[in-house]
Amino acid sequence: MNLPDINSQTMTAPTVWILSGGEIFGVYLDRDLARGALTVKAQExxxxxxxxxxxxxxxxxxxxxxxxxxxxLEPHPVVTALELDA
Structure with missing residues (x-):
């Protein structure tokens, strides 16, 4: 079984943006959606x-x-069924 190289994945794959700081504060479908929460956490x-x-x-x-x-706030590729079948 060959696993895909995580480093070779491009940002064209489905991506979520995770806001964290020792724990996950939120998961967003778009970087701009996290802007308000990021600002609040930075102020805190x-x-x-x-x-x-x-x-x-x-x-x-x-x-x-x-x-x-x-x-x-970091992008993380989402694993899809197509990748699991490969």
Whole structure:
């Protein structure tokens, strides 16, 4: 059985965006749908710690770090039945 190489998957596959920070805060079908929740979580983080790093990666993911805490909004490919049959 050959498993697909996760690193070779492209963002053209069905993708969800997961907002997390030690736990999953939400799963979104579109990056823009997570904007409000990301803003709220970033403000909560800033209320506890000073944000020392906020960056957007080439894949569109966003990472925010402050103190000993962090939040991230990252794309994750969804496994489809076609991939399971391969």
């Amino acid at each position: 983080l800033n209320d506890r710690f000073t944000i020392r790093d906020a960056r957007q990666e080439d894949d569109g993911s966003i990472h925010v770090e402050g103190g000993c805490d962090w939040i991230a």
